[in-house]
Amino acid sequence: MSDFDNKNVPPEEQEGRIIDVALSEEMEQSFLDYSMSVIVQRALPDVRDGLKPVHRRILYQMYQDSLWPDSAYRKCMDTVGKTLASWHPHGDASVYDALVRLAQDFSLRYMLVDGHGNFGSVDGDPPAAPRYTEARMTKLSVAMLDDINKDTVDFQPNYDDRLKEPTVLPSHFPNLLVNGSMGIAVGMATNVPPHNINEVLDGVCCMIDNPNATLDDLMEHIKGPDFPTGGIIMGRSGIRAAYATGRGKVVVRSRTEIEEEEKSGRSKIIVTEIPYKVNKAELIKSIADLVKDKRIDGITNIDDHSDREGMRIVIDVRRDASPQIVLNHLFSLTQMQISFGVIMLALVDGRPEILNLEKILKKYIEFQMEVITRRTQFDLKKAQDRAHILEGLMIALDFIDEVVAMLRAAKSIPEGKAALMERFDLDDPQAQAIVQMRLGQLTGLERSKVEEELEGLRAKIADLLDILGSEARRLGIIKDEAIDMKKRFGDERRTEIAAISGEVDIEDLIPVEECVLTLTRYGYVKRQKMENYRTQKRGGRGVSAMSRREEDAASHIFVTGSHDYVLFFSDMGRMYRVKCYEVPEGSRTSKGMHIRNLLPLQGDENITSVVHLSDLDDDKFLVMVTRRGVVKRTKLSAFNNVRKAGLIAVDLDEGDYLAHVLVTGGSDELIFSTRKGMTLCMREEDIRAMGRAARGVKVMRLGEGDAIVGMDQLRDGGRVLTVTETGFGRLSPIEDYRVQKRGGKGLKNYHVDKFGDVAGVKVVFPEEDIIMISSDGIIIRISAGEVRQCARPSKGVRVMRVQEGEKIVTLASAPKEETEETDTELETEQ
Structure with missing residues (x-):
């Protein structure tokens, strides 16, 4: 019979063998016990000495072993082993990791352990094994244990009742503020930043002199966190919020400078300090990855020149890039700028409590009053x-x-x-x-x-x-000891506090200039300066617009301002919005960034139309037309709140896709054109305004195999430019296109059976330039005034030489460029 089988055991013998309890009650009580054990015995520091139990036990063991600052180093394995055996019955790795942190000058503002050997690095390198490293106490940690043998603190039995250990150290300085603390408990966490010991002790003296000191009074002395790795805190509002409530956010930025080489004209960004707890090696790798993914443009090389003299990360900036803009992109996209979340949570009388600055100082002074009383x-x-x-x-x-x-x-x-x-x-x-x-x-x-x-x-x-008998005498002793600690251990602040906020608007640093935005059929997008494309003579071959790739070609070309909004519309009817400068800049022949690295496209979704806006005017409309001729008009205000994942712009019929989108004023005249040479001109008001997710209405009847290839606004003084896939084009007066009703077949615009299908139709002005891109990636920019004006449906003139097997795929208009390049010059350039 099993010991746990009670069927045949008399009731009087069952007593004490098995106790029936509800599972929910047992789980609740057990988890509560576990939680309190983690909170009190593992994860949270005591407000009085700022130490967690493991750190306190390590220092007390070193004190017991007389590992004074002027004594010989002792193997860490010895200290770890004795700490485990006498005080801390947990894993040896946890004790050694805690000891290592006390010896790292990049983790603690003021080290409490003097380490000898490899104790890790800011690059995330692990420390050597404890059998190799050695350690002893620092003068500051000795000061934490001064007077411990004078009954200044309570002692408690260790885990097996063999020995007595201190419940807290006398700590003659506010270690919780000076060195800070980080820990994750159950259902709570603490993240107290380190501070300068001079400032903290001045704050203690201020509180002693004026018990009713306000936060402003205290912040006259305690300026803000002082991190061991330096850096720059951006703004004081986050500091004040943290000090007032115990919670806040402090923006910490790397310390950088920009060096310019006189001979080459190149700039370098030099990083000499990074934010607290940032891994330098991972930071450099993240920058390299962003450059590789073309999310940051303008960086040509990154080198780490750090040595024992200090940190020095050198970032080479491309000659034509603005180093300040590159730097602000780094602040925005990497850990060169972080938000340090302040949570000043500590144990007060054994209970976790969020503390503001005033309460931390008061609790420390109360504790020191007790220490001095007991010592006296x-x-x-x-x-x-x-x-x-x-x-x-x-x-x-x-x-x-x-x-x-x-x-x-x-x-x-x-x-x-x-x-x-x-x-x-x-x-x-x-x-x-x-x-x-x-x-x-x-x-x-x-x-x-x-x-x-x-x-x-x-x-x-x-x-x-x-x-x-005198409280004033005891307070005076605390103040005198604080002044003495300042003289012995005080140093200069490492972290600068800047008056400005860290939320720098990158847009303010980006020059306002015209850009050419190009998108290929394979989805590569890039932004280029307008000056890269000079005006050529009509009929020229053009220059390469991108890196040649088998079967790839430009599908969209767009001229926009660097600060304009760019709206991307997909074939699935979704809209995405970015600022033009967010599109990485590329050279004239570079491939660019894939659109999926810029926008969160879904599945087989592709971009089919791109428009730009200088501002989000609520009086404007978006007119959208599908490949099969379904048109919809929606107020622009319906798209004010665009999520990162995009918004539904139009509901599509099965098999149809969104082809063209236009921004209108609400009362414009629109012209629609088809591949087979038909056009229809109509008033915008004939298309009733619909909701964002509506389907739309039929704009014109399309013949077999025909499709919409263009949509534009008829503007006074403009001409209708028609360009074929074979490179022919003409300008026609607007008067040739009478206004018709929606839903008709339209007018004959071009004889496609003789001169090839229509690539696009656009309204231009004689003083503008025309930019065309062929399927082999060649781009040409010509003056609109050079294109012959003749009535529809005539052939026109050759506007671009297209090689056999290639065709014109898209066109755009741009402000006139004064400088012209001849074909001879262009051929030489190629």
């Missing part, structure tokens, strides 16, 4: 005990002959002690001291020394009693 009481008792002994010795010296005679007559020491106690009214300690006197102490000189010592002790006792 210890010193007082010791002085009183010694004075009591000396008073007995003085009696013995006054009656030395009688004392000697009594001791000689006694048969034993206890008998002699008893005789002295009865004769001179002494107690046992006094009688014992007299019995133990040496003959040399019977001289007159020794008597005077006893008198002097007794007089000094009486003065000391009076002073100690005065300290115990």
Whole structure:
């Protein structure tokens, strides 16, 4: 029968063997016990000494082993092993990791352990094994344990009741603020930033001098966090919020400078300090990855020149790139700028509590008042005990002959002690001291020394009693000790606090200029400066617009301002919005970034139309037309709140896709064109405004195999430009295109059976330039005034030489460029 089988066990024998409890109650109680154990015994620091139990036990073990700053280093394995055996019954790795952190100058603002050997690096390199590394206490950690043997703190039994360990260290400086603390408990976490010891001790003195000091008074002394790795804190609002409530966010930025080489004209960004807890090696790798993915443009090389003299990361900036813009992209996209979330959570009387700056300082002062009181009481008792002994010795010296005679007559020491106690009214300690006197102490000189010592002790006792009876005296001692700590350990602040916020608007640093935005059929997008494309003579071959790739070709070309909004519309009817400068800049022949690295496209989704806006005017409309001729008009205000994942712009029929989108003023005249040479001109008001997700209505009847290839606005003074896939084009007066009703077949615009299908139709002005791109990636920019004007549906003139097997795929208009390049010059350039 199993021990746990109660079926045949009498009830009287079952008692005490198995206890039935509800599973939910047991789980709740067990998890609560576990949570409190983690909170109190593992993860959170005590507000009084700023230490977690593991750190406190490590330092106490080193104190027990007398590993003073001027003593020899001791193997870390020895300290770790003794800490585990005596105080901390957990994994050895946890103890060693905690010891290592106390010895890292990039983790603690003021190190509490002096390490010898490899204790890791800011690059994330792991420390050497504890059998190789050595350690001893620092002068500051000794100051944390000063007076611990004077009954200044409570002791408790260790885990197996063999020894006594301190529940807290006396800590004669506010270590919680000075070195900070980080920890994750159950359902809570702490993240206290480190501070400059001079400023914190000045804050303590301020609180002592003025118990009603306000936060502003304290911040006159405690300016803000002071991280061991330096850096720059951007703005004071986050600091103030953290100090006022115990929670806040502090923006920390790398310290950088821009160096310019006079000969080459190139710029370098030099990083000399990085934010607290940032891994330098991972930071450099993340920058390289962003450059590789073309999310950051303008960086040509990254080198780490850091050495024992300090940190130095060198970032080479391309000659034509703005180093300030590159730097701000780095701040925005990498850990060169971070938000340090402040959570000043600590244990107060064994309970976790969020503390503001004022309460942390008050709790520290209260603790030091207790430490000084207990230390004074210890010193007082010791002085009183010694004075009591000396008073007995003085009696013995006054009656030395009688004392000697009594001791000689006694048969034993206890008998002699008893005789002295009865004769001179002494107690046992006094009688014992007299019995133990040496003959040399019977001289007159020794008597005077006893008198002097007794007089000094009486003065000391009076002073100690005065300290115990005067709160002002005790506060004064705390202040004096704080000033002494400043003299011994104070140093200069490492982290600068800038007056401005870290939320720098990159747009303010980007020059306002015209750009050419290009998107290929394979989805590669890039932004180029307008100056890269000079005006050529009509009929020229053009220049390469991108890196040649088999079967790839430009599908869209767009001229826009660098600060304009760019709206991308996909074949699935979704809209995405970015600023033009967010599209990475590329050279004239570069491939560019894939659109999927810029926009979160779904599945087989592709971009089919791109428009730009200088502002989001609520009075404007978006007119959208599908390949099959379904048109929809929606107010632009319906797209004000564009999510990162995009918005539905139009509901599509199965098999249809969104082809063209136009921004209109609400009362424009629109022209629609088809591949087979038909056009339809109509008033915008004939298309009723619809909701964002509506389907739309039919704009014109399309013939077999026909499709919409263009849509534009008819503008006064403009001409209708028609360009074929074979490179022919013409300008026609707007008057040739009469306004018709929606839903008709339209007018004949071009004889496609003779001169090829229409690539696009656009309204241009004679003073503008025309930009065309062929399927082999060749781009040409010509003056619109050079294109012959003739009535529809005539052939026109050759506007671009297209090689056999290639065709024109898209066209755009742009402001006129004054400088012209001849074909001869272009051929040389190619």
